[in-house]
Amino acid sequence: MGITVSNISKSYKDVKALQNISFDVKPNELFGLIGPDGAGKTTLFRILTTLLIANEGQATVADLDVLKDFKEIRKHVGYMPGRFSLYQDLTIEENLTFFATIFGTTIEENYELIKDIYVQIEPFKDRRAGKLSGGMKQKLALCCALIHKPKVLFLDEPTTGVDPVSRKEFWEMLKRLQQKGITILVSTPYMDEAALCDRIALIQDGKILQIDTPEAIVNQYPKTIYNVSANNMYLLINSLKAYPHQHSVYPFGEFVHYTDTREGFNPEELEQYLEVQNLLNIRIEKTEATIEDSFMELAK
Numbered sequence: 001m002g003i004t005v006s007n008i009s010k011s012y013k014d015v016k017a018l019q020n021i022s023f024d025v026k027p028n029e030l031f032g033l034i035g036p037d038g039a040g041k042t043t044l045f046r047i048l049t050t051l052l053i054a055n056e057g058q059a060t061v062a063d064l065d066v067l068k069d070f071k072e073i074r075k076h077v078g079y080m081p082g083r084f085s086l087y088q089d090l091t092i093e094e095n096l097t098f099f100a101t102i103f104g105t106t107i108e109e110n111y112e113l114i115k116d117i118y119v120q121i122e123p124f125k126d127r128r129a130g131k132l133s134g135g136m137k138q139k140l141a142l143c144c145a146l147i148h149k150p151k152v153l154f155l156d157e158p159t160t161g162v163d164p165v166s167r168k169e170f171w172e173m174l175k176r177l178q179q180k181g182i183t184i185l186v187s188t189p190y191m192d193e194a195a196l197c198d199r200i201a202l203i204q205d206g207k208i209l210q211i212d213t214p215e216a217i218v219n220q221y222p223k224t225i226y227n228v229s230a231n232n233m234y235l236l237i238n239s240l241k242a243y244p245h246q247h248s249v250y251p252f253g254e255f256v257h258y259t260d261t262r263e264g265f266n267p268e269e270l271e272q273y274l275e276v277q278n279l280l281n282i283r284i285e286k287t288e289a290t291i292e293d294s295f296m297e298l299a300k
């Protein structure tokens with residue numbers, strides 16, 4: 001009851017949105033598609049949920065072919081698109097009833113699956129969707145995507161525009177849904193969420209850069225990373241980029257992440273160079289690679 005994607009390509013006129021994409025999602029896996037805006041995530045979701053036809057390649061969802069079996073697939077998948085999945089003028093309860101009705105079911109029939117999530121928004125069930133916070137909209141959209149008990153759940157950037165507490169709660173909900181036997185494909189531009197998936201595909205410009213567990217991807221990071229900070233971030237970045245031995249330089253929160261081309265790199269040498277650039281309060285410390293670092297390295 002997983003997903004298979006084989007050599008899928010899709011173009012919109014001159015834009016190659018997906019270029020020869022292949023991967024499998026195992027039954028009951030929580031699989032993440034991680035990539036920036038425009039990477040092709042929504043295009044892939046629309047192909048797998050039978051709303052768009054690929055130019056090339058094959059795909060199956062729950063052992064059904066996205067072209068031949070498109071009607072059957074629609075009964076078995078839940079899709080939470082990034083935008084526009086709720087009717088803003090309908091209340092919470094009306095939205096949910098609407099989605100239940102089009103799938104020929106009722107809220108009561110499938111209440112068990114959505115209960116954990118629905119109880120959190122039920123006190124506001126008479127409020128219109130347009131008047132809900134980002135976190136509440138997201139919970140309602142998830143309930144609507146689940147109301148027909150899908151085998152496979154597609155979630156396109158479900159945590160975009162949602163506060164950090166709701167984001168955390170949302171991922172806990174996904175883990176519980178996984179325990180109920182649902183296969184989940186979720187996309188996100190947030191690299192920290194990647195660590196919560198069983199496996200991830202890093203995707204950019206319609207191409208897959210790497211597929212593996214988050215741990216394995218981080219472990220394969222080839223360099224030693226240094227957190228560098230100083231009194232002037234702008235001057236620091238420009239100075240590091242001008243340093244002849246730099247391999248990579250990019251801002252990372254309050255630091256700059258720096259890697260060097262040389263095996264025997266001596267941070268003191270770099271410190272002296274930065275002092276000559278009139279930087280003050282310079283600190284250079286080793287740090288661990290994250291998924292974001294792996295992504296930056298692969299996307300170079």
Ligand SMILES: Nc1ncnc2c1ncn2[C@@H]1O[C@H](COP(=O)(O)OP(=O)(O)OP(=O)(O)O)[C@@H](O)[C@H]1O
Nearest residue numbers: 012015016017035036037038039040041042043044
């Ligand atoms: N209907 C369309 N017509 C033309 N180009 C499109 C269309 N839909 C998407 N694209 C382009 O295809 C590429 C992939 O877009 P897609 O929406 O799949 O990416 P994404 O990773 O989901 O990003 P986002 O989060 O911005 O939606 C982008 O360059 C986008 O501009």
